Amino acid sequence: MRSISLFLLFFLGAFPVMSQNNFSEKLMLMGNQFEITVVAEDKDTASILIGLAVEEIKRIESLISSWDKLSQTSLINRNAGLFPVKVDLELYNLISRSIAISQLTDGAFDITFASMEGVWVFDGTMTSFPLKSEIEKSLSKVGYENIVLDDENHTVFLKNKGMKISFGGIGKGYAAYKAKKVLVDNKVVSGIINASGDLSIWGEQANGEPWKVAITNPFNNEGIFAVLPFSEGSIVTSGNYEKFTVINGEKYSHIINPKTGIPAQGIASVTIFSMNTELADALATAVFVMGKEVGLDRVNQLQDTECVIIDTEGGIITSSNIKID
Numbered sequence: 001m002r003s004i005s006l007f008l009l010f011f012l013g014a015f016p017v018m019s020q021n022n023f024s025e026k027l028m029l030m031g032n033q034f035e036i037t038v039v040a041e042d043k044d045t046a047s048i049l050i051g052l053a054v055e056e057i058k059r060i061e062s063l064i065s066s067w068d069k070l071s072q073t074s075l076i077n078r079n080a081g082l083f084p085v086k087v088d089l090e091l092y093n094l095i096s097r098s099i100a101i102s103q104l105t106d107g108a109f110d111i112t113f114a115s116m117e118g119v120w121v122f123d124g125t126m127t128s129f130p131l132k133s134e135i136e137k138s139l140s141k142v143g144y145e146n147i148v149l150d151d152e153n154h155t156v157f158l159k160n161k162g163m164k165i166s167f168g169g170i171g172k173g174y175a176a177y178k179a180k181k182v183l184v185d186n187k188v189v190s191g192i193i194n195a196s197g198d199l200s201i202w203g204e205q206a207n208g209e210p211w212k213v214a215i216t217n218p219f220n221n222e223g224i225f226a227v228l229p230f231s232e233g234s235i236v237t238s239g240n241y242e243k244f245t246v247i248n249g250e251k252y253s254h255i256i257n258p259k260t261g262i263p264a265q266g267i268a269s270v271t272i273f274s275m276n277t278e279l280a281d282a283l284a285t286a287v288f289v290m291g292k293e294v295g296l297d298r299v300n301q302l303q304d305t306e307c308v309i310i311d312t313e314g315g316i317i318t319s320s321n322i323k324i325d
Contacts, residue, residue: 020039020040020041022205023038025047030057030060030061030172032196033196034196036192036193038191039204049188053180054179056181057179060171060175060178063088064167066164072088072091079157079158080161080162080164081162081163085156094167097278098144099144101286105286105298108259109282109285111167112141112258113166114164116142116261119261122245122254124245139259139260146159146160147159169282170281172196172281173195173198174281176195177277190203190206193277197236198234199234199235199277201230201232202231202232203231211231212227212229215308233274233275233304234272234274235271236284238269239253239268240312241253253288255288264291267287267291267311268312269308270284270287270288272306274305287307292309299319306321307322
């Protein structure tokens with residue numbers, strides 16, 4: 001199946017409002033491609049503003065990275081089953097919110113899924129299923145219920161040795177939110193943080209029109225499935241095209257069900273629309289795992305949150321308030 005992706009269509013007017021223009025820069029951050037767009041009067045001003053957003057994203061990465069041995073996240077993981085680790089309030093609150101999302105999604109989203117790393121490989125080299133014993137061993141270390149938080153001392157304790165947390169399912173969304181906040185605090189009235197498909201959008205284009213987001217047709221990579229005007233909020237997509245492996249002719253995505261240890265099946269793409277980029281990032285993964293019916297029902301119970309689901313058979317399912325032309 002061809003890739004499903006979100007991309008931005010910029011319709012630039014001949015006479016920008018107040019001599020402003022859209023300025024964009026693409027960079028590699030957090031191991032992913034980011035594109036930061038701001039509306040500004042000139043390129044030099046835009047470059048300075050984009051630099052502020054980049055520094056904020058780098059700061060977030062140093063806090064939440066599970067690959068950086070010096071990060072507080074790595075310190076939590078190294079001391080799993082040993083003792084609690086005192087962390088910055090920012091990281092503590094992110095972990096607390098992650099647990100709340102786990103509860104909301106009945107464990108379909110779980111930052112302790114990191115214990116599964118290494119069991120599945122999605123670089124094209126894996127040609128057979130992992131051993132059942134390997135999956136079961138890893139699953140014994142998965143479970144957000146085993147994260148112990150101390151609100152008074154801001155410590156985090158992973159009960160079981162070998163447990164790990166990772167923010168792969170929420171980190172880019174959080175970074176996009178924080179980068180947007182920095183720009184808004186610096187009087188940027190309009191822009192987009194595109195964190196490798198996790199979009200945080202505010203304001204309007206330089207010509208006064210809304211930003212326009214297009215979802216491509218999964219069966220025709222050059223065709224447009226839908227074009228949606230968007231001026232405020234977040235859009236995040238998870239898809240089975242991002243990373244996957246093929247075993248016995250069947251495609252398995254990198255999105256693993258934390259309860260079974262098996263990649264989620266049946267859905268090709270989930271796009272979440274929300275005012276909260278962090279929540280949208282986590283929900284895109286969770287709905288993928290929960291499946292069409294349960295995932296859609298959960299989204300329909302949330303305020304200011306909508307979704308578009310495309311299944312592997314080409315079926316299109318939308319939440320209550322989505323209108324697609």
